[in-house]
Amino acid sequence: xxxxxxxxxxxxxxxxxxxxxxxxxxxxxxxxxxxxxxxxxxxxxxxxxxxxxxxxxxxxxxxxxxxxxxxxxxxxxxxxxxxxxxxxxxxxxxxxxxxxxxxxxxxxxxxxxxxxxxxxxxxxxxxxxxxxxxxxxxxxxxxxxxxxxxxxxxxxxxxxxxxxxxxxxxxxxxxxxxxxxxxxxxxxxxxxxxxxxxxxxxxxxxxxxxxxxxxxxxxxxxxxxxxxxxxxxxxxxxxxxxxxxxxxxxxxxxxxxxxxxxxxxxxxxxxxxxxxxxxxxxxxxxxxxxxxxxxxxxxxxxxxxxxxxxxxxxxxxxxxxxxxxxxxxxxxxxxxxxxxxxxxxxxxxxxxxxxxxxxxxxxxxxxxxxxxxxxxxxxxxxxxxxxxxxxxxxxxxxxxxxxxxxxxxxxxxxxxxxxxxxxxxxxxxxxxxxxxxxxxxxxxxxxxxxxxxxxxxxxxxxxxxxxxxxxxxxxxxxxxxxxxxxxxxxxxxxxxxxxxxxxxxxxxxxxxxxxxxxxxxxxxxxxxxxxxxxxxxxxxxxxxxxxxxxxxxxxxxxxxx
Amino acid sequence: xxxxxxxxxxxxxxxxxxxxxxxxxxxxxxxxxxxxxxxxxxxxxxxxxxxxxxxxxxxxxxxxxxxxxxxxxxxxxxxxxxxxxxxxxxxxxxxxxxxxxxxxxxxxxxxxxxxxxxxxxxxxxxxxxxxxxxxxxxxxxxxxxxxxxxxxxxxxxxxxxxxxxxxxxxxxxxxxxxxxxxxxxxxxxxxxxxxxxxxxxxxxxxxxxxxxxxxxxxxxxxxxxxxxxxxxxxxxxxxxxxxxxxxxxxxxxxxxxxxxxxxxxxxxxxxxxxxxxxxxxxxxxxxxxxxxxxxxxxxxxxxxxxxxxxxxxxxx
Numbered sequence: 001x002x003x004x005x006x007x008x009x010x011x012x013x014x015x016x017x018x019x020x021x022x023x024x025x026x027x028x029x030x031x032x033x034x035x036x037x038x039x040x041x042x043x044x045x046x047x048x049x050x051x052x053x054x055x056x057x058x059x060x061x062x063x064x065x066x067x068x069x070x071x072x073x074x075x076x077x078x079x080x081x082x083x084x085x086x087x088x089x090x091x092x093x094x095x096x097x098x099x100x101x102x103x104x105x106x107x108x109x110x111x112x113x114x115x116x117x118x119x120x121x122x123x124x125x126x127x128x129x130x131x132x133x134x135x136x137x138x139x140x141x142x143x144x145x146x147x148x149x150x151x152x153x154x155x156x157x158x159x160x161x162x163x164x165x166x167x168x169x170x171x172x173x174x175x176x177x178x179x180x181x182x183x184x185x186x187x188x189x190x191x192x193x194x195x196x197x198x199x200x201x202x203x204x205x206x207x208x209x210x211x212x213x214x215x216x217x218x219x220x221x222x223x224x225x226x227x228x229x230x231x232x233x234x235x236x237x238x239x240x241x242x243x244x245x246x247x248x249x250x251x252x253x254x255x256x257x258x259x260x261x262x263x264x265x266x267x268x269x270x271x272x273x274x275x276x277x278x279x280x281x282x283x284x285x286x287x288x289x290x291x292x293x294x295x296x297x298x299x300x301x302x303x304x305x306x307x308x309x310x311x312x313x314x315x316x317x318x319x320x321x322x323x324x325x326x327x328x329x330x331x332x333x334x335x336x337x338x339x340x341x342x343x344x345x346x347x348x349x350x351x352x353x354x355x356x357x358x359x360x361x362x363x364x365x366x367x368x369x370x371x372x373x374x375x376x377x378x379x380x381x382x383x384x385x386x387x388x389x390x391x392x393x394x395x396x397x398x399x400x401x402x403x404x405x406x407x408x409x410x411x412x413x414x415x416x417x418x419x420x421x422x423x424x425x426x427x428x429x430x431x432x433x434x435x436x437x438x439x440x441x442x443x444x445x446x447x448x449x450x451x452x453x454x455x456x457x458x459x460x461x462x463x464x465x466x467x468x469x470x471x472x473x474x475x476x477x478x479x480x481x482x483x484x485x486x487x488x489x490x491x492x493x494x495x496x497x498x499x500x501x502x503x504x505x506x507x508x509x510x511x512x513x514x515x516x517x518x519x520x521x522x523x524x525x526x527x528x529x530x531x532x533x534x535x536x537x538x539x540x541x542x543x544x545x546x547x548x549x550x551x552x553x554x555x556x557x558x559x560x561x
Numbered sequence: 562x563x564x565x566x567x568x569x570x571x572x573x574x575x576x577x578x579x580x581x582x583x584x585x586x587x588x589x590x591x592x593x594x595x596x597x598x599x600x601x602x603x604x605x606x607x608x609x610x611x612x613x614x615x616x617x618x619x620x621x622x623x624x625x626x627x628x629x630x631x632x633x634x635x636x637x638x639x640x641x642x643x644x645x646x647x648x649x650x651x652x653x654x655x656x657x658x659x660x661x662x663x664x665x666x667x668x669x670x671x672x673x674x675x676x677x678x679x680x681x682x683x684x685x686x687x688x689x690x691x692x693x694x695x696x697x698x699x700x701x702x703x704x705x706x707x708x709x710x711x712x713x714x715x716x717x718x719x720x721x722x723x724x725x726x727x728x729x730x731x732x733x734x735x736x737x738x739x740x741x742x743x744x745x746x747x748x749x750x751x752x753x754x755x756x757x758x759x760x761x762x763x764x765x766x767x768x769x770x771x772x773x774x775x776x777x778x779x780x781x782x783x784x785x786x787x788x789x790x791x792x793x794x795x796x797x798x799x800x801x802x803x804x805x806x807x808x809x810x811x812x813x814x815x816x817x818x819x820x821x822x823x824x825x826x827x828x829x830x831x832x833x834x835x836x837x838x839x840x841x842x843x844x845x846x847x848x849x850x851x852x853x854x855x856x857x858x859x860x861x862x863x864x865x866x867x868x869x870x871x872x873x874x875x876x877x
Contacts, residue, residue: 008665396649
């Protein structure tokens with residue numbers, strides 16, 4: 001019976017909700033409108049939107065017209081968080097600030113670029129409206145960052161120039177040293193060349209001498225050879241009859257031999273009986289040699305016949321006294337000075353690392369969607385649970401239900417369960433919408449969002465029961481409930497980051513369920529923490545819910561007893 | 562007579578210093594309608610609330626079907642049909658949805674629910690409007706549905722707390738018929754009202770309450786008889802009636818005679834005709850006549866010295 005009754009009560013409450021147009025609007029449409037409006041209104045909560053949807057207007061007056069002004073203007077134009085508004089004068093910049101159109105204006109005074117180029121200090125001028133604290137702070141940081149960027153660029157350029165000059169000096173030094181080396185080597189070479197030239201001259205004189213003697217010997221030899229040749233020629237001519245004789249003699253010997261051979265042949269068997277022919281005497285070998293006409297024989301005969309040529313002795317060559325080569329002066333090059341080791345002071349940069357997992361640029365809707373969803377969840381619980389119970393009281397159904405077998409506590413629990421389910425669906429739907437419409441982060445584990453969602457819906461549902469038990473009428477519920485819920489939402493960080501609140505208020509906020517819910521949602525969605533980050537806040541939320549439930553049931557039963 | 566299903570003995574209930582119920586005692590039997598009659602503030606709703614388990618008596622004994630209250634409230638609720646004075650309906654739900662919900666809360670399931678809903682819708686003649694939101698109903702239809710929601714589970718004990726407040730005559734008649742049906746089916750019906758006519762019409766027994774006290778119990782006839790009053794006839798004639806004109810109706814007793822206006826008492830209703838005939842014979846043209854029979858209001862007045870209702874008898 002209990003379960004059946006619970007189911008019937010839940011169905012009944014869901015039907016009541018579905019037919020309550022105002023309630024549906026409050027549950028579904030109102031949060032969407034408020035989240036949208038608040039989201040865009042508070043888009044600058046974390047500074048201007050990184051998506052460029054809500055840039056700060058920055059009046060910019062470039063009196064300088066030089067490199068610095070151009071560089072700043074270019075950098076600012078590329079910054080999505082800023083909409084650059086060029087103004088003609090300082091007065092116009094100040095007027096824009098006074099007209100509340102911007103929180104900060106930037107002026108680049110005339111001569112800034114020249115002063116910096118000359119190494120002189122220069123100052124940018126900033127006009128602010130301190131009332132626009134966040135805008136001023138954001139733009140100031142941005143301008144400072146750009147100033148640092150310009151300074152860093154200038155320093156980098158100076159460092160690069162210095163490095164280039166140092167490199168050039170080193171190069172020149174190396175060239176000087178190479179040239180000095182070459183000069184030294186050249187001097188040594190010249191000295192060696194001079195010595196060599198002297199030796200060469202001596203050698204050439206000796207050579208000339210030798211050539212002259214040789215030429216003379218050659219001339220003598222040539223004359224001798226010519227004479228020998230003439231002698232040999234004449235001798236050869238003289239020996240021609242002899243040579244003919246010997247040739248004829250030879251031919252006759254061969255004929256005789258042939259005749260003899262023919263005689264012997266004809267003699268036949270009588271040849272052996274023939275007497276040997278008579279032998280002729282051999283000519284003397286010297287005559288025979290000459291008869292051959294061989295040059296060697298002729299040369300030998302000529303050499304024997306001709307008297308050797310008398311040796312020709314040249315007179316001694318005159319002595320040539322070459323001058324000593326000049327002594328080269330010693331090369332005393334000065335040492336090339338080391339280029340000065342100029343070091344610019346280093347620039348101090350900042351390396352920012354998000355250790356919580358939160359990205360550097362935040363989507364304001366990551367804060368606003370859960371924050372206003374919780375607010376409307378609690379207001380919905382005020383309407384759904386508190387006013388719902390008061391409605392039942394006014395309709396008399398509560399009295400009737402109390403006279404029925406279903407335990408009254410079960411009736412209450414059924415109503416709370418129905419609103420709990422509606423609350424969870426409402427939260428999830430708003431998160432889905434936030435994801436689709438505003439690109440909110442659902443964290444690394446979207447399923448983890450269920451934990452704080454269940455926790456805050458449970459706490460909110462039970463809190464609605466407490467309000468219903470305390471408030472005696474509809475007229476009391478709205479002021480009491482809305483004051484408490486608005487306070488809880490505001491202090492708990494639903495409307496703005498809780499870190500904007502002073503520490504003492506943050507301590508107080510720990511007593512509120514909204515604080516724990518937002519802590520979990522911020523950890524999961526903004527800081528991109530895993531599911532484990534939501535466990536403790538969820539446990540606290542469930543504890544809140546249990547306490548509210550116990551108090552609410554006790555008060556409600558006592559009130560209706 | 563069967564054992565009473567509701568027993569109230571010396572019940573006391575106080576709200577702070579104000580005593581709403583002071584040693585009240587009465588019994589309610591099954592199969593009949595018992596009227597709880599009294600002016601506003603007499604303690605009727607407190608009595609009903611105690612029996613409906615919504616309030617605990619400060620003293621005295623209250624039992625329902627033998628179950629002591631408030632100790633056995635859960636057992637009592639199973640056999641109890643409570644129809645509160647205030648409409649106890651969900652205005653945005655249809656009649657069927659209201660009935661189905663309360664049926665399930667009474668412990669009915671499945672086909673039992675559908676059958677019970679159909680039965681009570683027919684009983685209160687709302688079966689043609691079953692699927693309309695209650696918010697679109699007239700006051701009388703809501704009252705009928707309010708009654709239907711309390712009797713879905715065929716309760717042995719039915720508590721009706723002023724069930725016809727603000728109801729049109731047609732709806733009231735429907736409610737009366739439904740109540741009579743319940744009694745015929747054996748239920749013990751405790752009917753709280755400050756309308757004397759309803760008590761006389763419906764109730765076999767009446768408990769007269771005044772200022773937290775039970776001043777009298779009995780059938781309507783017994784209570785009226787306790788007054789010793791007779792039916793009173795008032796006539797106005799065109800001309801003054803002559804002396805002795807009443808001789809033809811000796812059972813009538815002249816109470817007042819002033820000009821053309823005459824007031825007299827008769828022992829029984831049929832004797833009114835004799836009076837009219839006598840006046841006619843005496844030549845008096847009757848231009849206006851009223852008969853006032855003694856009723857529970859008279860009995861109440863006689864017993865308490867106070868009128869049952871402050872108003873002049875017009876309905877709310």
